Amino acid sequence: MAHRRPRVAIISLHTSPLDQPGTGDAGGMNVYVRSAAVRLASCGMDVDVFTRRRSPEAAEICELAPGAEVVQVSAGPRAPVPKEDLPRHFPEFLEGVRRRARLVGGYDLVHTHYWLSGEVGRIACEDWGAPLVASFHTLAKVKNRSLAPGEPPEPPERLRGETETIACADRVVAATPTEAAQLAGLYGAEPERIRLVPPGVDHGLFSPRPRREVAERLHMADVRLLLFVGRLQAHKGPDVAVRTLAEVLARDPVGARDVVLAIAGGPSGSGSGAEVARIMDLATALGVQERVMLFPPQPQARLADFYAAAEVVLVPSRSESFGLVALEAQACGTPVVAARVGGLRYVVRDGVTGYLVEGHDAADHAERVLRLLDDRDLAARMGRAGVEHSMRFSWDVTARELRGVYEELLEAPA
Template sequence: MSASYPPARRVAMVSEHASPLAALGGPDAGGQNVYVAQLAGRLARRGYDVVVYTRRDDPRLAEQVTAPDGYRVVHVPAGPPAPVPKDELPPCIPAFGEFLADRWAAEPPDVVHAHFWMSGWAALAGAKGLGVPVVQTYHALGTVKRRHQGAADTSPPERVAIETAVGRAADLILATCQDEVAELVAMGLPRDRITVVPCGVDPDRFAPVADARRSAAAPRRLLAVGRLVPRKGFDRAIRALAGVPDAELLIAGGPEPALMAAEPEAERLRAIAEEHGVDDRVTLLGGVSPARMPQLMSSADLVLSLPHYEPFGIVPVEAMACRAPVLATAVGGQLDTVMHGVTGVLVPPDGDHDLSGTIRRLLDAPDLLARYGEQGRRRVLDHFTWDHVADGVTRAYSAVSSVPSLSGAVR
């Protein structure tokens, strides 16, 4: 039976640097782009009138484009029509807000959903005086980034102050996990205006691939996936491999393979592998297309997700959707997604834990790994599909606006 959805309601999404139409893989094109595209598409197919406002970063872009899923994308003329690193975008935000104010004065949306702190800054300026509620999703927090990166943090110095002001002014904040809720409350933001709606995955695309498993004689396969940056913990996986004989480690992420030789983090990881005598068992795959990722994940005996910190962490959810067992650090959203002893294993983010020993014990228990994989897939279907995300977001919209909810009140 097909679902019955409400008549169209006007939803404005603001995603200043992360266009839902952007090709993934660039330095500022990743999870937020996917989130906005998937959510906008789900809402449009349910009958909502969705417009996504993103910055024009190419003079050839049309002012407005209709995406295949039915939502519209407006390219806002704010700053130069050229790529600008997101940490250098604050001077462009006042013009972005003025554009929204002009557009919405003529035809105000029923609700505004801002993605990232600068989008919230622009959205609040655009909605000022209109009585239009603003819902904020941060996707990442400056306080967390500053704590973990210290002097290496390239965020604008005003980020945390503006991020906090945005949270105080927004009608509702959507956190992606319970750890983010704690961070937001520590910033002084009101708990009663924060609700959790996690990120999602497409379980039809990320699904087990039946013929992906290799022969029993092949080495046991460990897989790590993510951007090639130190905080992802790939170095820890390489060091652990030294204590896991007869296993290989594949690392998927970074630029395309032809450009990996010039990638500094790849060079660092190769040096660590050589130092620990495992360079013949570590393969840096470079960037892997989303189309290939389900087969790669399905081929793994164990997926390692070992970041030092992680706002949400979509890799464990994608792996579980492919029925792959997960070993993850107990940080951020991974505390919500990976159920310790049910869908995988959580380990401390510091280096004191005997990671090699944990990996060996898991690889020596194939029945346990199979059970983790089965339970992981079930958990994704029950909690982490994009339809679940759309349900949670529309409940949030309903709590602050006249936009009808699809499935009850915000919990």
């Protein structure tokens, strides 16, 4: 008799793998959940990804791939809800997860993503006697240590939720050695429960292509492009990117006369465009508003063109668990200038695939950018090295390693 495929519940409560990265609360975590779910299904697991339904038109069940489905649970209004208001909808969301479990015959394992999902996943695992795997993608204690001026700290509820989920999870997944050390040092996770599973990159989408050709396709053939990709939130550092542009232009007004900054991303969460206005006000105050171009979040295939058209990708984050943007840029052959924080220290090889900069002083970031703009041979070498470095990371490898983590628990004696 054929063995039943293991059935895994992935919980991504606050943001859906169907969402466009760079919008609302969608970012690298969405790419991770979708990419991992599809590939876990292809290597012999049945995967349901649970997320909250945020639109009246959203179907309850959407197939990502054979064996991988997104289950959109009605919990609260069928509309975007600020993350801080989601806990009140936990009971309704949990009941939706339970209904699906009864329908499909239960789940062998639960993998939660982000602290909000952990709140629900802990109870579901108690219901089913299933092991719990937890990923966080960002950690409140780390984020609170590197807040931008005026940025509010993460709430006590999040700190409590992370601590409780980490304490009871059978395995905690870290994206980088840095995150593994933070989980152990700041949250008390025993090293034997932590597993290192780096995210990947889709090399079928993100790969080198002729810069001139893609620049013409984007109508940017007559400029030298600096690129910032991501949600417009203070901890991602879009303000540092704008200040870096201003510093580049001030230091080399002739050589940098064709340099512009493209920002591809939207406001974070369910809020308005206050951060967009703040960024453009800053650009105006610095006199570079004519050199800053705002683009909405881009589909993955078009985003690859932006990466390839850019001469430098800026990743000046104040905190970053991994840094998928930096990895995607390198896969496209574009050097990265990034802040030396969190996972970026693992993703970018300083002086080889780009530069890591201590702190967020725009003068320091601009100095590295100018090195690359002034030396095309150096930029080309770093671009080639970035492609080679990116080959260490793939979603197929991520899925195989996740499956290995799951099998540790599924095969353990009861």
